[in-house]
Amino acid sequence: MSVTPDLFEAPRQLEPLAVPDADLRFMHAFYPPDECAALFATLMAETPWRQERIEVWGKVHDQPRLTSWHGDAGTRYTYSGITLDTCPWTPTLTRLRQDVEAATGQRYNSVLLNLYRDRHDSVGWHSDNERELGGEPVIASLSFGATRSFRLRHRERLHAPVNISLTDGSLLLMAGAMQRHWQHAVPKESREKGPRINLTFRRIQPRPG
Numbered sequence: 001m002s003v004t005p006d007l008f009e010a011p012r013q014l015e016p017l018a019v020p021d022a023d024l025r026f027m028h029a030f031y032p033p034d035e036c037a038a039l040f041a042t043l044m045a046e047t048p049w050r051q052e053r054i055e056v057w058g059k060v061h062d063q064p065r066l067t068s069w070h071g072d073a074g075t076r077y078t079y080s081g082i083t084l085d086t087c088p089w090t091p092t093l094t095r096l097r098q099d100v101e102a103a104t105g106q107r108y109n110s111v112l113l114n115l116y117r118d119r120h121d122s123v124g125w126h127s128d129n130e131r132e133l134g135g136e137p138v139i140a141s142l143s144f145g146a147t148r149s150f151r152l153r154h155r156e157r158l159h160a161p162v163n164i165s166l167t168d169g170s171l172l173l174m175a176g177a178m179q180r181h182w183q184h185a186v187p188k189e190s191r192e193k194g195p196r197i198n199l200t201f202r203r204i205q206p207r208p209g
């Protein structure tokens with residue numbers, strides 16, 4: 001019986017990405033493909049997807065994606081002027097949280113789900129630097145479905161933009177000074193894309209009320 005590890009297997013741990021002013025780590029196949037397909041279908045069906053509306057320059061628009069916010073009691077999240085209703089943890093989300101906590105060695109008390117229905121859905125340039133996330137937020141980002149490109153641009157200095165392909169079953173950990181120095185986006189695509197679900201596990205400081 002051979003006990004030699006398969007040299008072509010993707011590494012089973014988070015690998016640091018060489019991006020300055022940030023602590024970024026990535027794992028390609030955190031979940032294997034067959035499990036990804038089942039998890040995608042379950043998340044798609046179980047999630048109470050919402051179409052939020054946001055105000056930009058005085059005009060109200062549909063957000064170009066569907067979302068759902070889940071968290072422990074007392075976690076509230078406000079961004080772009082909207083406060084999200086907090087839904088309870090489902091068994092699936094609880095299991096994903098446990099797996100992500102074990103892999104990253106961090107605790108999370110909430111998760112934002114984004115559904116990109118096709119190539120037209122996107123998230124614009126932003127930093128996840130809301131005050132309730134603390135000074136150096138630790139955010140674990142899990143992706144299922146179509147591969148989308150995750151772009152980074154530095155906020156203060158000239159640095160080539162960074163592009164990370166977030167593949168089915170991949171896990172990206174964003175930590176350190178990342179949210180202070182970089183913005184990120186998932187742009188619309190010019191070629192057809194199937195649906196993609198992204199989950200960002202976060203730790204927000206509970207506030208009374």
Ligand SMILES: O=C(O)CCC(=O)C(=O)O
Nearest residue numbers: 112114123150186198200
């Ligand atoms: O979909 C992604 O990979 C990122 C989503 C994101 O940046 C966010 O929800 O804050």
Ligand SMILES: [Fe+2]
Nearest residue numbers: 126127128184
């Ligand atoms: Fe973000």
